Amino acid sequence: MNMQRSVAEYKAEIAGRLDAFARSLPRQIDAPAISRVKLPGSAMWYRETMIWRFTELAQDALEKLDGKRFASAMVLTRAAVETAAGLWYLHTKILKAIKADDLGDLGEMLRRLNLGYKNPAALADNLPEAVSVLTFVDHVDKDIDGYKKAYAALSEYSHPNYEGAACLYSHPHADTGLVDFGSNIRASDSHEIICALNLSVAAMMFNHSYAAVAHLMPQLVALCEKGAAPTQN
Numbered sequence: 001m002n003m004q005r006s007v008a009e010y011k012a013e014i015a016g017r018l019d020a021f022a023r024s025l026p027r028q029i030d031a032p033a034i035s036r037v038k039l040p041g042s043a044m045w046y047r048e049t050m051i052w053r054f055t056e057l058a059q060d061a062l063e064k065l066d067g068k069r070f071a072s073a074m075v076l077t078r079a080a081v082e083t084a085a086g087l088w089y090l091h092t093k094i095l096k097a098i099k100a101d102d103l104g105d106l107g108e109m110l111r112r113l114n115l116g117y118k119n120p121a122a123l124a125d126n127l128p129e130a131v132s133v134l135t136f137v138d139h140v141d142k143d144i145d146g147y148k149k150a151y152a153a154l155s156e157y158s159h160p161n162y163e164g165a166a167c168l169y170s171h172p173h174a175d176t177g178l179v180d181f182g183s184n185i186r187a188s189d190s191h192e193i194i195c196a197l198n199l200s201v202a203a204m205m206f207n208h209s210y211a212a213v214a215h216l217m218p219q220l221v222a223l224c225e226k227g228a229a230p231t232q233n
Contacts, residue, residue, distance in 0.1 A: 007189075010196035014062055017203040021055040035221045039103070042110040043220065046090055047213045049114070054083045054206050061199055068184055070168055070191040074157035077199045081151060084206040085136035086113065091209040091216070092139065098219045140205075154198050157191070 026048045031041025061076035090113065097106050109131070116130030123129055141148040156163035168191065171180040184191065 037224045081202045082133040084202040087209040
């Protein structure tokens with residue numbers, strides 16, 4: 001990661017990617033046209049849902065970053081980072097299945113990605129358990145060294161602890177005991193670069209995974225349809 005780039009350069013790059021995403025947001029998929037079995041359509045369902053989610057979150061994060069509303073920008077950026085990690089997770093799982101020539105638990109995993117819950121009440125009704133975002137992060141960290149560490153640093157801003165509260169909004173004076181308050185009252189540049197860098201990486205990751213899933217789709221369809229009953233006319 002090149003930390004020497006300016007925040008303005010990161011923002012311009014992010015805005016360009018998001019504009020491209022926004023122009024290509026899908027309105028519908030035809031799952032039966034993708035494959036006569038359900039799994040490939042489920043993979044595309046997740047892929048297209050994620051581009052809608054990522055684009056909205058990242059656009060709003062960039063808007064808040066431009067306004068130097070750093071708590072909001074960090075929370076939205078973390079959500080965008082998690083979304084990008086989710087699609088990366090799907091991409092690597094599909095690639096693994098293709099290389100192994102074995103679907104394994106890919107179908108159940110997709111059910112959890114598309115329909116999963118964390119609410120215990122939903123789980124009590126036998127709905128699938130969502131895949132944890134920490135599972136996504138751990139998975140990405142195997143491919144991108146330092147990813148988990150960067151996510152942990154970003155997460156500090158997403159909670160009402162020091163980085164997410166006192167550091168952003170207060171300036172204590174040890175010599176007088178006075179505490180001043182305001183938005184980014186310490187005028188630190190570090191919040192801006194941390195947010196911009198994480199959002200930039202998330203946009204690059206998402207762009208890579210979104211294209212990669214589409215590229216692998218013909219091979220996934222072939223694997224899923226191998227041995228499947230022929231379509232009835």
